[in-house]
Amino acid sequence: MTRTFHNLLVTGGAGFIGANFIRWLFEQPDFHGRIINFDKLTYAGNPLSLLDIAETAGPRYVFVKGDICDSAAVNQVLEAHQVDAILHFAAESHVDRSIARPDDFIRTNIVGTYTLLQAAQKHRPHLRHFHHISTDEVFGSLGPSGFFTEETPYAPNSPYSASKASSDHLVRAYHETYGLPTTLSNCSNNYGPYQFPEKLIPLMILNALEGKPLPVYGSGLNIRDWLYVTDHCSAIWRIVQEGGVGATYNIGGENELTNLAVVEKICALLDAKAPPLPSGKPRSSLITHVQDRPGHDQRYAIDCSRIQRELGWRPAQTWETGFEATVEWYLTHLEWADSVRSGDYQQWVAEHYA
Ligand code: NAD
Ligand code: DAU
Numbered sequence: 001m002t003r004t005f006h007n008l009l010v011t012g013g014a015g016f017i018g019a020n021f022i023r024w025l026f027e028q029p030d031f032h033g034r035i036i037n038f039d040k041l042t043y044a045g046n047p048l049s050l051l052d053i054a055e056t057a058g059p060r061y062v063f064v065k066g067d068i069c070d071s072a073a074v075n076q077v078l079e080a081h082q083v084d085a086i087l088h089f090a091a092e093s094h095v096d097r098s099i100a101r102p103d104d105f106i107r108t109n110i111v112g113t114y115t116l117l118q119a120a121q122k123h124r125p126h127l128r129h130f131h132h133i134s135t136d137e138v139f140g141s142l143g144p145s146g147f148f149t150e151e152t153p154y155a156p157n158s159p160y161s162a163s164k165a166s167s168d169h170l171v172r173a174y175h176e177t178y179g180l181p182t183t184l185s186n187c188s189n190n191y192g193p194y195q196f197p198e199k200l201i202p203l204m205i206l207n208a209l210e211g212k213p214l215p216v217y218g219s220g221l222n223i224r225d226w227l228y229v230t231d232h233c234s235a236i237w238r239i240v241q242e243g244g245v246g247a248t249y250n251i252g253g254e255n256e257l258t259n260l261a262v263v264e265k266i267c268a269l270l271d272a273k274a275p276p277l278p279s280g281k282p283r284s285s286l287i288t289h290v291q292d293r294p295g296h297d298q299r300y301a302i303d304c305s306r307i308q309r310e311l312g313w314r315p316a317q318t319w320e321t322g323f324e325a326t327v328e329w330y331l332t333h334l335e336w337a338d339s340v341r342s343g344d345y346q347q348w349v350a351e352h353y354a
Helices: 015-027 047-056 071-080 095-100 105-121 159-178 198-208 229-242 260-273 305-311 319-332 333-342 343-352
Strands: 009-011 034-039 061-065 085-088 129-135 182-187 189-191 215-218 223-226 248-251 255-256 285-289
Touching: 009 015, 015 034, 015 047, 015 229, 034 229, 071 105, 071 319, 085 095, 085 105, 085 229, 085 255, 095 105, 095 159, 105 129, 105 159, 105 333, 159 182, 182 189, 182 229, 189 229, 189 319, 198 215, 198 255, 198 260, 198 319, 223 229, 223 260, 223 319, 229 248, 229 305, 248 305, 260 285, 260 319, 319 333
Parallel strands: 009 034, 009 085, 034 061, 085 129, 129 182, 182 248, 189 223, 215 285
Antiparallel strands: 223 255
8 A cells, every 4th residue: 555645854855865855756746745854954954956946846845944853843843834754864974974073973863863753753643654764884894795684683883873773773662662653764875966075976076076186995995885866765755655664674776886996987987078187197096095984894785675575666777877877967066066065055054044
């Protein structure tokens, strides 16, 4: 049976995956509902990513600036917009930042998720569903073989992944203890448009374009499984509509690559598509091995057979098509990258969302 919702609360909708999700969902012919995007607009939240949606979707799109740790604000938005489903994307998401300064990760990812769960529970039965977006990093690190399944024990290694693991456990507990209708997904590394340029792929694209060093941590032989962001969006929506209540699903691209292979591919694509470097050298000459990330997980790999088998989900993009599209998107949206990296952007946010 397919669940239908009218008023979706999307937390963190101004971030990378949230913004792509909102854009993607408004393109789906079977979606006729309204989206309330509740976002604190941290450094990672970019209303610029949804500027056209804010103009074209009319009353079907509402932006509310707010903090998921603020119980009064969360309850107010659920009440005011008669929210019937919460899709919880908001988080502090960057592992390196969590190593340098874990405070915000504990607050937003754990206390924020708890605050949302409490509010969701309070607004039942009108509120009928809570979907929690999580990460494969909760499972820890793999050796050369094997895959994370939904039964893999949790073993988070960074403050980021520990905070996400904690939030997953809270979601599970609210389902088991209070019967809150939840679903949960653990996804591998996403890439695509509108990703903040601190993450590997956009950072390397922009640095390689500008002829700057490409900082590869350690040997560069760590492995990640890459999924094009709209394929993550379609998986989330499939789970929200049809996933088993209380169930968790792994989502992955079945695209395992070393970091070095990713960076070399970016260099090759840019050598083909962008003007040559002033030195005339290939962009791979910019690769610089730097000190490794502390506690750097060696390998992530996802067994996503449950969502494939039970919900019929398949990714639409291959690594080759998704990657080329991503490089082209950054090449044609340099003003977006400049804005999110500059003080102008912060000023723009202050003026528009005071
Ligand atoms: P992001 O950092 O790009 O965006 C996070 C968004 O949350 C921003 O818009 C930010 O302003 C907002 N936010 C932060 N703190 C908030 C708070 N206290 N209240 C309200 N809003 C707040 O993150 P992303 O990469 O889009 O990730 C989205 C979700 O997906 C996260 O939960 C992350 O753990 C998960 N995830 C990400 C990936 C990935 O590869 N990026 C993979 C798997 C799962
Ligand atoms: O696996 C899902 C996770 O993927 C999400 O939960 C996180 O929110 C998301 O940030 C991402 O985490 P990673 O740590 O894997 O992503 P990041 O882009 O930071 O790094 C990818 C790999 O590249 C990792 O092995 C570290 C390496 N790296 C990263 C940066 C930023 C480098 O070698 N150099 C860099 O400059």
